[in-house]
Amino acid sequence: MLDRLKAFLAPPEVKASRTARLLAIESGGVARWTPRDYAALARQGYLSNAVVHRCVRLIAENAAACTFLVFDGAQEKEAHPLALLLARPNPRQDGAALLETLVAHLLLAGNAYLEAVALGDAVHELYALRPDRMKVVPGPDGWAEAYDYAVGARCVRFDQHAPLPPILHLTFFHPLDDHYGLAPLEAAAVAVDTHNAAARWNKALLDNSARPSGALMYAGPEGAVLSEDQFDRLKRELETTYEGAANAGRPLLLEGGLDWKPMALSPKDMDFLEAKHAAAREIALAFGVPPMLLGIPGDNTFANYQEANRAFVRQSVLPLASRIGNALAQWLAPQFGDGIRLVIDTDRIDALASDRVALWERVSAAPFLTLNEKREAVGYAPLEGGDRLG
Numbered sequence: 001m002l003d004r005l006k007a008f009l010a011p012p013e014v015k016a017s018r019t020a021r022l023l024a025i026e027s028g029g030v031a032r033w034t035p036r037d038y039a040a041l042a043r044q045g046y047l048s049n050a051v052v053h054r055c056v057r058l059i060a061e062n063a064a065a066c067t068f069l070v071f072d073g074a075q076e077k078e079a080h081p082l083a084l085l086l087a088r089p090n091p092r093q094d095g096a097a098l099l100e101t102l103v104a105h106l107l108l109a110g111n112a113y114l115e116a117v118a119l120g121d122a123v124h125e126l127y128a129l130r131p132d133r134m135k136v137v138p139g140p141d142g143w144a145e146a147y148d149y150a151v152g153a154r155c156v157r158f159d160q161h162a163p164l165p166p167i168l169h170l171t172f173f174h175p176l177d178d179h180y181g182l183a184p185l186e187a188a189a190v191a192v193d194t195h196n197a198a199a200r201w202n203k204a205l206l207d208n209s210a211r212p213s214g215a216l217m218y219a220g221p222e223g224a225v226l227s228e229d230q231f232d233r234l235k236r237e238l239e240t241t242y243e244g245a246a247n248a249g250r251p252l253l254l255e256g257g258l259d260w261k262p263m264a265l266s267p268k269d270m271d272f273l274e275a276k277h278a279a280a281r282e283i284a285l286a287f288g289v290p291p292m293l294l295g296i297p298g299d300n301t302f303a304n305y306q307e308a309n310r311a312f313v314r315q316s317v318l319p320l321a322s323r324i325g326n327a328l329a330q331w332l333a334p335q336f337g338d339g340i341r342l343v344i345d346t347d348r349i350d351a352l353a354s355d356r357v358a359l360w361e362r363v364s365a366a367p368f369l370t371l372n373e374k375r376e377a378v379g380y381a382p383l384e385g386g387d388r389l390g
Contacts, residue, residue, distance in 0.1 A: 038132035064100035089126035110181030188286035288316035
């Protein structure tokens with residue numbers, strides 16, 4: 001009798017990962033800052049490198065241009081409250097601007113954070129938060145129980161124990177971190193440094209185009225050296241007469257036993273341009289953007305621009321946008337229902353028009369499919385009476 005009473009009073013069993021507590025012991029429940037200098041990566045990459053800037057803009061703008069359809073099970077729901085929320089997430093941004101910011105954060109930091117502002121139990125606004133200001137607070141089970149958002153000396157804590165957690169944390173996979181993601185920009189950091197160094201070297205070459213690296217050799221009488229006045233005058237003439245882009249190509253006039261000895265390799269000898277293009281291709285590879293779309297020479301993987309653009313949309317944009325849509329639907333399920341889904345309307349993507357036409361032709365020419373089976377194959381909801389052949 002006593003054993004049955006203890007079993008009745010015991011708390012219900014809660015399923016959890018057996019390894020999660022190991023993460024909790026490792027973290028100790030202490031807030032963890034993102035283990036990288038996001039500001040430096042963004043400054044050297046997005047703000048200072050044209051290839052990184054264009055890669056991020058291409059992916060973010062194309063992902064933001066995707067239209068999400070709301071499905072409840074197999075039925076599409078037009079004018080659904082979730083669709084209205086995503087179309088106008090807050091008074092300062094439309095849906096495209098919010099999604100573009102979210103994707104850019106993911107590409108630059110490997111992490112993106114979305115805040116849900118609720119009135120009662122209903123979410124009314126969504127905001128993207130800067131990843132460099134957010135830190136994870138792991139709980140006893142190893143997963144995030146809260147997030148701290150710090151601006152200067154002020155800090156706001158978001159408790160994740162609510163039925164609808166106020167923060168959605170999106171990450172890219174990181175093999176060595178349990179809480180934070182790995183940014184494509186971090187994987188391409190060496191290529192970015194190489195490309196930036198090449199640009200700085202090129203700029204310095206322009207600034208000193210008439211004075212290549214070398215040395216002026218004095219071949220006067222044995223044991224003779226230039227006097228201090230002669231040395232200062234020669235240095236002053238080189239700086240004022242031969243340095244700078246305005247003096248490019250001006251011949252160097254030598255006198256009194258002076259001889260010019262070049263001491264540096266030329267850009268051709270260093271294969272300078274090819275090294276710069278290789279770094280640019282490596283950056284594009286890390287972000288998943290075909291180099292042809294960026295105007296980088298030396299890449300003939302695709303037959304034409306249209307084929308490269310189609311591959312870019314299919315392999316980089318759609319998987320990322322679909323993942324964000326699935327995460328949003330799962331996060332907001334407590335309000336809108338567990339059966340809710342966000343599906344990208346691929347019919348509105350111009351780059352995939354030829355693929356859609358080919359699919360429609362194949363499905364239309366299949367006599368063994370019913371009307372509803374054909375509609376399902378191309379992503380449409382079934383119709384009443386459409387389950388018969390003919």
